[in-house]
Amino acid sequence: MTSQSGKMIFIVDDDKDLLATMTDFLEFEGFTVESSATAEKALKRLDSLKPDLIILDISMPGMGGVGFLREMAGNQDIEKIPVLVFTARANMQGFFENLEVSGFLAKPCSQADMLKCIEAIIGKEEVIEETDAGTTHRAGGRRRILLAEDDGGARQRLGECLKGIGFDVIEVMSGPEIVERTIVEQPDALLLKLVLANMNGDAAVRLLSELPATRGIPVVLYDDTGSNPRNWDSLGGARRKFVRASEPDVLLEAVNAVIGAGR
Secondary structure, eight states: OOOOTTOEEEEEOSOHHHHHHHHHHHHHTTOEEEEESSHHHHHHHTTTOOOSEEEEESSOSTTHHHHHHHHHHTOTTTTTSOEEEEEOGGGHHHHTTTOOOSEEEESSOOHHHHHHHHHHHHHHHHHHTTSOTTOOOOSSSOEEEEEEOSOHHHHHHHHHHHHHTTEEEEEEOBHHHHHHHHHHHOOSEEEEESSOBSSOHHHHHHHHHTSTTTTTSOEEEEOSSSOOOTTGGGGOSTTEEEESOOOHHHHHHHHHHHHHHTO
16 A cells, blocks of 8 residues: 555546446545546536546547547646546557647556556656656666567567666567556666557657656667658657667667766
8 A cells, every 4th residue: 555645636437337446446545536427527626626646538428538638738727737548558649649648558457557657647746846857766776678679589688688787677569568668667768679560669759758757768769670760850869869770789888878868
């Protein structure tokens, strides 16, 4: 059980069974929980509620989750409240176009993953008030890196090299997994192959760059086939690096460079 005394979560979802389950779980974890079954009612309740986080279902009758987000964006009294979106990950890119959200989780998800994501978002919002986004580091322990590579042999070689220089490695094989695991795990850096299943590495970086909880994480994107990332310059800076190579020594040097740039 976590210590979350005083933190309020507002759940907006039309699934009554899910509402009951989530409410019981989050109250057990120490949160104050309020809920609404429609986006329209939720907006009215925000006239008086001041939650620390909104957990939002996308597929609801009426204006739905997307309409709710657009209404929030036009209201200065509530537009800064962090929102965690529940959505099917296969469709997630369309939901986030021009909409400000703090994170997403694919339905269904485990209670452990939900709690990690909530704590990451609420914790990040508290840190941002005192320091620039992306400048914090995990206290103690080993650094963690998310490695996205769909070739098993290459993934194993890179993973062993990363572990050899002190990283704990989170391994994934597709673009949607990059986004989902980054939000939940909050790694210290990302090492991503450009061309991946369902969503390329550069598309995943663009999506993560729109989320306050993940936009500051250093990224190395790599490719040795001649492909180019889309609009990479707009995501650039010292903490974003594209490498035209796949050799472990070259990639490890790039990882150290982007991590060092944030210090």
